[in-house]
Amino acid sequence: PAPSSRVAILADLLDFERAPGALDISDAACRWRPAHWLLIENGRISAIHPDGPDARPGPDWHCIDASGQWLMPGFTDAHVHSAQIEIIGAFGEQLLQWLERYTFPAEQRMAQADDARACSQDFVDGLLRCGTTSAMVFPTVHATSVDALFEAAQAAGMRLIAGRVMMDRHAPAALCDSVESAERDCRALIERWHGQGRLAYAITPRFAPTSSPAQLALAGRLLAGTPGLYMQTHVAENPAEVDWVRQLFPDARSYLDVYERHGLLGERSMMAHGIWLDDIDVALLAQRGAAVAHCPSSNLFLGSGLFDWPRARDAGHGLCLASDVGAGTTLFMPQVMMDACKVQALRGQRVTAWELLHGATLGAAQALRLQGEIGQLEPGCAADVVLWHPALDDLQRRRQRVARSLHERVLAWLSLATPQHVAQVWVAGQRRV
Numbered sequence: 001p002a003p004s005s006r007v008a009i010l011a012d013l014l015d016f017e018r019a020p021g022a023l024d025i026s027d028a029a030c031r032w033r034p035a036h037w038l039l040i041e042n043g044r045i046s047a048i049h050p051d052g053p054d055a056r057p058g059p060d061w062h063c064i065d066a067s068g069q070w071l072m073p074g075f076t077d078a079h080v081h082s083a084q085i086e087i088i089g090a091f092g093e094q095l096l097q098w099l100e101r102y103t104f105p106a107e108q109r110m111a112q113a114d115d116a117r118a119c120s121q122d123f124v125d126g127l128l129r130c131g132t133t134s135a136m137v138f139p140t141v142h143a144t145s146v147d148a149l150f151e152a153a154q155a156a157g158m159r160l161i162a163g164r165v166m167m168d169r170h171a172p173a174a175l176c177d178s179v180e181s182a183e184r185d186c187r188a189l190i191e192r193w194h195g196q197g198r199l200a201y202a203i204t205p206r207f208a209p210t211s212s213p214a215q216l217a218l219a220g221r222l223l224a225g226t227p228g229l230y231m232q233t234h235v236a237e238n239p240a241e242v243d244w245v246r247q248l249f250p251d252a253r254s255y256l257d258v259y260e261r262h263g264l265l266g267e268r269s270m271m272a273h274g275i276w277l278d279d280i281d282v283a284l285l286a287q288r289g290a291a292v293a294h295c296p297s298s299n300l301f302l303g304s305g306l307f308d309w310p311r312a313r314d315a316g317h318g319l320c321l322a323s324d325v326g327a328g329t330t331l332f333m334p335q336v337m338m339d340a341c342k343v344q345a346l347r348g349q350r351v352t353a354w355e356l357l358h359g360a361t362l363g364a365a366q367a368l369r370l371q372g373e374i375g376q377l378e379p380g381c382a383a384d385v386v387l388w389h390p391a392l393d394d395l396q397r398r399r400q401r402v403a404r405s406l407h408e409r410v411l412a413w414l415s416l417a418t419p420q421h422v423a424q425v426w427v428a429g430q431r432r433v
């Protein structure tokens, strides 16, 4: 193979072999391998070994000495809206008003293929510059927005999961589809994109209020019809939304039960938010093998509520972190992690830096059934890896110096990190940033 297909990076490696224990702040809860070589061949991690006198790979390797930098798996953003990068920070509303005043108008712009392409490119570039190498994404109801997003992800070699948003009521006419058009578009898009390279398709009913029972039933049939499909939607984000769902679906036991009744809860189902679920709901999620994408930045911005991390952790369903841009105010996952930390603080609870990092790496990979592919520095995994500066100025170096444990260093780093701390981003063994 050409020399450029063999890359070796020397850095301090940080990832997880398994889920960190609850409230375990010991250094043993993560996998810290300082001064190790990570070897990449043909887009995948092929080996990892400690540095030493004879450890440097030979002349047929392109060697990168990033000593002192941290090498982590690229982050996964488990729930984010590509078209909403245009409305980050829209002023002063809760969910339902925010959707009407800002979100739906922005999404209507994606009917134009040129706008959808430019927006998708900015979105993918934005993720990569933040060190996020995989994502589960809502584009819009327009098939062209799905094509544009998948094309941009494919060009970057990213593992990305997305699907055409289904919504046939309670939204502007220009954003509403029908059962028939949804079926036609989704079948064509599944055919075109599902399993193409690193891409996968997700059945994407926006949320229960904007899909008729007939459309939710279609979503269930589509999901059952093709192996390996994902499902993504929103659930129990905001109290007014939960009330509305109760009125729209009076026979359902709960908001989550609306999805259960339509066959939408499975091993590849990603439910965004889940703040206002009850104990029966979280047990059902665990039983179905489904996952929750916790979106703390969004929840704080829209005043949606304070997610109960310990309950979710103890329920044993999949649990990962997500930006939920544009209700979330950043694509940068360390900031999302710190928002999660602050949400728990407001509840009088705690979450460790390890649990937070895990939620955007191995935990997300497990929730998406992609363990062994992404989320770890492990031979066989795709080389989706990011080199980070641990500190960029005197203040940050001082903070790192006084930290008494690795956990303290990492939590301080999460607090102070910015996209400027991204030194290099590799996706499937290709340098992208």
Ligand code: GUN
Binding pocket: 081, 095, 099, 103, 206, 207, 234, 237, 298, 324, 327
């Ligand atoms: N619920 C339904 N649609 C949306 C959306 O676009 N963003 C958020 N945060 N919640 C939703």
Ligand code: ZN
Binding pocket: 079, 080, 081, 234, 272, 324
């Ligand atoms: Zn969302």
